[in-house]
Amino acid sequence: MRRSRKLAALLTAGILSLAATACGGDSDNGDADDPSTGGGDAPSSDIKVGMAYDVGGRGDQSFNDSAAKGLDQAVEEFGMEPQESEAEDGEAETAREERLRTFADAGYDPIIAVGFAYAASVGKVAKEYPEVHFAIIDDASLEAEPNVASLVFAEEQGSFLVGAAAALKSEAGHVGFVGGVETPLIQKFEAGYVAGAQAVNPDIKVDVKYLTQVPDFSGFADPAKGKTAAQGMYDAGADIVYHAAGGSGGGVFEAASEAGAKAIGVDSDQYNTADPAVKDVILTSMLKNVNVAVYEYLKSIADSGGEEFPAGVTTYDLSVDGVGYSTSGGFVDDITGDLDEFKQQIIDGEIEVPTAP
Amino acid sequence: MTRLVTLGLGILAAGLALVAAFAITSLVLIVAGDPAGEVWGEILSWPESRNLTNIINNATVLYLSALAVAIGFRMNLFNIGVDGQYRVAAFTAAVVAGEAWLPGYLNTALAILAAMAVGAVWAGIAGLLRASRGVSEVISTIMLNFIATSLVAYLLRKAAVDAEGSNAVNTKPVPEGSRIGGFSIGDGPGEVYGFVFIAAAAGFLFWFVLNRTRFGFDLRATGRSTTAAVANGINVNKMVLATMCLSGAVAGLVGLPILFGSQFSYGSTFQSGLGFAGIAIALLGRNHPVGIALGALLFAFLDEQSNPLQILVGVSPDIVAITQGVIVLTVVISYELIRRYAVRLEQQRVARALAPSAPTPPPTSGPSGEAEEVKA
Numbered sequence: 173m174r175r176s177r178k179l180a181a182l183l184t185a186g187i188l189s190l191a192a193t194a195c196g197g198d199s200d201n202g203d204a205d206d207p208s209t210g211g212g213d214a215p216s217s218d219i220k221v222g223m224a225y226d227v228g229g230r231g232d233q234s235f236n237d238s239a240a241k242g243l244d245q246a247v248e249e250f251g252m253e254p255q256e257s258e259a260e261d262g263e264a265e266t267a268r269e270e271r272l273r274t275f276a277d278a279g280y281d282p283i284i285a286v287g288f289a290y291a292a293s294v295g296k297v298a299k300e301y302p303e304v305h306f307a308i309i310d311d312a313s314l315e316a317e318p319n320v321a322s323l324v325f326a327e328e329q330g331s332f333l334v335g336a337a338a339a340l341k342s343e344a345g346h347v348g349f350v351g352g353v354e355t356p357l358i359q360k361f362e363a364g365y366v367a368g369a370q371a372v373n374p375d376i377k378v379d380v381k382y383l384t385q386v387p388d389f390s391g392f393a394d395p396a397k398g399k400t401a402a403q404g405m406y407d408a409g410a411d412i413v414y415h416a417a418g419g420s421g422g423g424v425f426e427a428a429s430e431a432g433a434k435a436i437g438v439d440s441d442q443y444n445t446a447d448p449a450v451k452d453v454i455l456t457s458m459l460k461n462v463n464v465a466v467y468e469y470l471k472s473i474a475d476s477g478g479e480e481f482p483a484g485v486t487t488y489d490l491s492v493d494g495v496g497y498s499t500s501g502g503f504v505d506d507i508t509g510d511l512d513e514f515k516q517q518i519i520d521g522e523i524e525v526p527t528a529p
Numbered sequence: 530m531t532r533l534v535t536l537g538l539g540i541l542a543a544g545l546a547l548v549a550a551f552a553i554t555s556l557v558l559i560v561a562g563d564p565a566g567e568v569w570g571e572i573l574s575w576p577e578s579r580n581l582t583n584i585i586n587n588a589t590v591l592y593l594s595a596l597a598v599a600i601g602f603r604m605n606l607f608n609i610g611v612d613g614q615y616r617v618a619a620f621t622a623a624v625v626a627g628e629a630w631l632p633g634y635l636n637t638a639l640a641i642l643a644a645m646a647v648g649a650v651w652a653g654i655a656g657l658l659r660a661s662r663g664v665s666e667v668i669s670t671i672m673l674n675f676i677a678t679s680l681v682a683y684l685l686r687k688a689a690v691d692a693e694g695s696n697a698v699n700t701k702p703v704p705e706g707s708r709i710g711g712f713s714i715g716d717g718p719g720e721v722y723g724f725v726f727i728a729a730a731a732g733f734l735f736w737f738v739l740n741r742t743r744f745g746f747d748l749r750a751t752g753r754s755t756t757a758a759v760a761n762g763i764n765v766n767k768m769v770l771a772t773m774c775l776s777g778a779v780a781g782l783v784g785l786p787i788l789f790g791s792q793f794s795y796g797s798t799f800q801s802g803l804g805f806a807g808i809a810i811a812l813l814g815r816n817h818p819v820g821i822a823l824g825a826l827l828f829a830f831l832d833e834q835s836n837p838l839q840i841l842v843g844v845s846p847d848i849v850a851i852t853q854g855v856i857v858l859t860v861v862i863s864y865e866l867i868r869r870y871a872v873r874l875e876q877q878r879v880a881r882a883l884a885p886s887a888p889t890p891p892p893t894s895g896p897s898g899e900a901e902e903v904k905a
Contacts, residue, residue, distance in 0.1 A: 222840070257839040260846060262801030264590075264832075265792055266583045266719075271836045273579070278840060288696035289798050300718050312694030322694075354686065355797070357696040385682035386698045386797040485694075 335368025578715020594807030610670025612804025619784025652777025
C-alpha cells in the first residue's frame with residue numbers, strides 16, 4: 173500500500189517535470205518554418221508539391237515508391253519544394269479529404285494523389301479549392317473536373333507483351349497469372365496477359381488466380397498466399413507465372429525457384445529489386461512507369477513556370493513508354509524482335525488489347 | 530459526500546492518466562528526435578470548424594462501436610467481434626438501402642433494422658456457441674471476424690456496380706431521399722452527421738436498460754458473479770445469448786453514420802478497424818455512456834491530428850497511434866492506483882469510526898468498483 177503511494181508520487185513528480193521541459197521547448201521554436209531551402213547549386217522554384225501516398229507510402233518497394241521516384245527526379249531537376257503524407261490502413265474517407273485540404277491550405281499546388289482510393293476525396297476537395305490543382309494516379313473518373321489531371325496507364329498493353337513472351341518461352345504450352353486483389357485494375361493486367369499469350373499460341377492454357385477479393389486488400393502484401401497460388405500452378409504443369417500482386421510477388425518468385433520454373437515480375441524491373449536468391453527466375457517484368465507519369469506531370473508545370481497545369485485524362489501507354497517490358501537478365505534477348513513487332517502493332521492500332529477478361 | 534469523493538477521485542484518475550500519457554509521448558518524441566514542442570503546439574491548437582465537424586463525426590462512429598463492446602464488458606463478455614459484426618451489417622444496410630424497396634425514410638429505417646438484425650445474428654452465433662458448448666466468445670468472435678471479411682468480399686463482388694473510369698468497387702448508392710442529412714457548425718465544408726442523435730439515443734438507452742430495468746440488473750449481476758446470479762434464479766445461458774445479440778445489434782449501427790451521412794455506399798474504401806478502436810474506448814470510458822463519449826471524442830480528436838502533424842510539422846502519423854495506445858495503458862494503471870487509494874481512504878475512515886482503542890482493521894476487499902468489470 174505505502175509503496176504504491178510512493179510510486180504514484182514519484183511518477184507524478186517525474187511526469188510533471190518532464191511535461192514542463194516539453195512545454196519549455198515550445199516557446200523556443202514557436203513557429204520556425206522559415207523556407208530557407210535554396211542551396212545555391214540546385215535550381216530552385218517556388219512550386220510546392222504535395223504528395224499524398226496510398227497505404228504503405230514511400231518505401232513500399234512497389235507502386236508508391238515508383239511515384240516517389242518520379243517526385244525525387246522532378247525535385248532534383250526543378251528545385252520544387254515537396255511534402256509527403258501517407259494513408260493509414262482502413263482510414264476514414266474524411267481522413268483522405270483532410271489530407272488534401274491540409275495540403276491545399278498550406279499552399280501546396282499541385283497536389284498529387286497516389287492511387288485510386290483517393291478518387292472520391294479528390295473529386296470533393298477539387299470542387300472546394302477550384303484554384304488549386306490536383307493529379308490522381310490510376311483513376312479516370314474525374315475527367316470533368318477542370319483542375320484535376322488523371323494519370324492512367326495502359327497496363328493491358330504491357331501485360332500483352334509479357335503474355336506473348338510467356339507463350340514464346342513456355343515449353344509446356346501452359347502458363348499462369350496471379351492477381352493480388354480482384355479489382356478492375358488488376359483485371360486489366362489479366363486481360364492483356366491472356367490476350368498476349370493467345371496471340372502467340374491460340375491453344376495455350378492460362379491458369380488465373382486472385383489472392384483476395386475487395387475490400388480485403390491483403391492480397392497485395394501476403395507472400396505466403398502468392399507462393400501457395402503459384403505452387404499450385406507449377407504443380408499443375410505451368411512453367412511460367414506472371415504476378416500482378418505487389419508484395420505477394422516475392423512468394424511467386426520463391427515458388428518458381430523451388431519448381432525450377434520461371435516467373436514474370438510487375439510494375440518495376442524486379443530482376444534488379446527482388447531477393448538476389450530468386451532473381452534468376454524472373455524472365456522479364458511488366459513495367460508500369462508511375463515515375464514517368466509523375467515526372468512528366470511536374471515537368472510540364474515547371475516548364476510553364478508554375479503557370480499552367482495539365483488537366484484531363486492522360487494515358488501512359490506503349491507509345492510514350494508509360495508501360496513496357498524489361499530485358500534485365502537477358503532471358504528474353506532471343507525474342508525481343510517478336511515482342512517489338514507486337515509492340516509496334518499495338519501502337520499502330522493493328523492489335524487492340526482488351527481491358528477486361 | 531462519498532459520491533462526491535468518488536467523482537473527484539475519478540476525475541483525478543483521468544487527469545493523472547492524461548498527464549502521464551502526455552509525458553510518455555513527449556519522451557518518445559524526444560527519443561525519436563522530433564520537435565516535441567511543435568507537435569504539442571499543433572495538437573493543442575483549437576481545431577477549425579471543418580476539423581471539429583470531422584471530430585464529431587468520427588467520434589459518433591467510435592462511440593457506437595465502444596457502446597457495443599461495453600454491453601459485453603458489463604457482463605464479462607469480451608466481444609472482439611464488433612469489427613466483423615459492423616462490416617457485415619454495414620454491407621447489408623448498403624445493399625438494402627441501395628435496392629430501395631421502400632420509399633424515402635422507410636427505406637432508411639428498413640436498412641437500419643436489417644443492419645441491427647444481421648449484427649445481432651452474427652454476434653449471436655458466438656453467444657450460442659458459448660451458451661450451448663462453452664466455446665470462449667473471445668476465440669469465436671475473432672474467427673467470425675475473419676469469416677466476415679471473406680463473406681463481405683465475396684458478396685461485394687456480386688453486388689458491386691461499375692463506375693466508368695474508376696477502379697473502386699462499391700455497392701449501389703443509397704438514393705438521395707433515404708440519406709440522413711446533417712447540420713453545419715461554423716462555415717467550413719462538411720456537415721455533422723444527423724446520426725449523432727441516434728447515437729446519443731443509443732447511449733441513453735444503454736444507461737436506462739442497464740440501470741433501470743430488470744434485464745439490466747440481471748446482466749450486471751451475471752457479470753459480477755455467475756454463481757450468485759444462478760442462486761438468484763437467473764438463466765445465465767439465456768443472458769449470454771441475449772447480451773451477445775444486443776451487443777451485435779448495436780455493433781450493426783457502427784458503420785451507418787458513414788453510410789447514410791457521407792459515403793452512401795459500401796465499398797473498397799469503407800473505413801475498417803472500428804471494432805478494435807471501440808475496445809480501447811470502452812476501456813477508456815469505463816463502460817459508462819458518458820465516459821465512452823469523452824473517450825470517443827478524445828480518440829477522434831487525436832485521429833484528426835495525423836494529417837497536420839505529417840504535413841505541417843513533418844512527424845510520422847504513427848505518433849498518434851502511440852499516443853492513443855499510451856493513453857489506454859495509463860488510464861488502466863491510474864484507475865487501479867486510484868482504486869487502491871480509495872480503498873485505503875475507506876479503511877482509514879472505518880478505523881477512525883471504530884474506537885480509538887481498536888488497532889488497524891485487517892484489510893478487506895473494499896468497494897472494488899467498476900475496475901473489476903473491465904477485467905475480461
